[in-house]
Amino acid sequence: MTEDRQFVSRALKGDRKAFEMIVRKYEQPLTSYLGRVTGEREAALDFAQEIFVKAYCSLASFRPEFKFSTWLFKIASNHLIDHWRKKKLATVSLDQPIDNEDGEVLPQVADPGPSVVRKFELAEIRQKIERALSSVPAGLRELFVLRHVNEFSYEEIADLKGLPVGTVKNRVFQAKELLRKRMEES
Amino acid sequence: MTIVTPCPRPEDLYFYLEGELGPYDAAKLEEHIEGCDACREALAERRRLHEAFVSLPPFEVPEGFARSVMESLPEPEKRPLAWLAPLVTAAAALGVGLIGFNLFTGLSVFDILVALNGFFGQAVAQVTPAAVKAIKVAGIVLKVAGDILVAALSGLTTVIRLLGPQGALAIGLLVLLVTLAVIGARRFLNQGEQS
Numbered sequence: 001m002t003e004d005r006q007f008v009s010r011a012l013k014g015d016r017k018a019f020e021m022i023v024r025k026y027e028q029p030l031t032s033y034l035g036r037v038t039g040e041r042e043a044a045l046d047f048a049q050e051i052f053v054k055a056y057c058s059l060a061s062f063r064p065e066f067k068f069s070t071w072l073f074k075i076a077s078n079h080l081i082d083h084w085r086k087k088k089l090a091t092v093s094l095d096q097p098i099d100n101e102d103g104e105v106l107p108q109v110a111d112p113g114p115s116v117v118r119k120f121e122l123a124e125i126r127q128k129i130e131r132a133l134s135s136v137p138a139g140l141r142e143l144f145v146l147r148h149v150n151e152f153s154y155e156e157i158a159d160l161k162g163l164p165v166g167t168v169k170n171r172v173f174q175a176k177e178l179l180r181k182r183m184e185e186s
Numbered sequence: 187m188t189i190v191t192p193c194p195r196p197e198d199l200y201f202y203l204e205g206e207l208g209p210y211d212a213a214k215l216e217e218h219i220e221g222c223d224a225c226r227e228a229l230a231e232r233r234r235l236h237e238a239f240v241s242l243p244p245f246e247v248p249e250g251f252a253r254s255v256m257e258s259l260p261e262p263e264k265r266p267l268a269w270l271a272p273l274v275t276a277a278a279a280l281g282v283g284l285i286g287f288n289l290f291t292g293l294s295v296f297d298i299l300v301a302l303n304g305f306f307g308q309a310v311a312q313v314t315p316a317a318v319k320a321i322k323v324a325g326i327v328l329k330v331a332g333d334i335l336v337a338a339l340s341g342l343t344t345v346i347r348l349l350g351p352q353g354a355l356a357i358g359l360l361v362l363l364v365t366l367a368v369i370g371a372r373r374f375l376n377q378g379e380q381s
Contacts, residue, residue, distance in 0.1 A: 027251055028244055032245040036245070045248070049254065049255050122237060125235065126242055129238055130242065144239075169201070173197040173200055176239070180235060
């Protein structure tokens, strides 16, 4: 974290090499986040580039008392929201229950049921998750990715998204249960 | 084995796997799992899912991505030379002044420059010794004031060390009271003189 602050401080003084260090440090986690949320590798790379440029231009507004990664991912999250707005992509309200295709509210309590996961090895499960991830509403998918791909804490995600911690926990849980359900169906 | 506690909520199974459940709730869940086959199976299933969630492969970033980002960054704004503006203004003002003077007096620019040189030379000759004296006096005054301040501070520190914080506070209050009393007395005497 201190390292990030030093890079930012040097970049603000015009040291472009310092900003390049930031890019090298965050290019992979940022692209993973964008790629997993959008499901498109090329779009993820384009977005990552645009987000780094945005971050560079607004570097002076970064407050050192906060984590740089949270600040950068907040820019990324807002960038995605803008993108979805432009595409008029159906996103999910974070205050409403999630409905499935039939308009029924998905059960919050999952029945243990027959285990399908046991049939697959870890690699196969991952492949299935990747395929199923695209069917999870974007709002839930983003929170799931921040938690399990980027390994942010629930508190950090709450701060990043401006949501209560309880809501974030509930939404990540819903994303996971949705994934489990989709995998059962496939 | 008999089930002694109610089945945990599905979200608690995930929170348990993530280490987000408190120690008391985690112990309760573990105790329950021992006696509930359905929950044990549900936990095992979610454990496998959780392991897959946290080990999803990262997206590959092409070689040279950072370089292309750096090339797309805007160039830092070239800040104009801030010191140049007043210098140019002063030179322009001098030029205008010289031309105006030339027009009004009929003196050539060379004559004006000679006159200006003489004027500034005289001024410098008169002002310099006085300025040197003033600087010397200011230095002495500052040194004396500094010594007094250092002595006062060291005295105050010694008093505080000897008396402790309460003593220092008591002295402070006493000084305040004396000051107020002096001010009050002066105002009283002034009123007496006016009447």
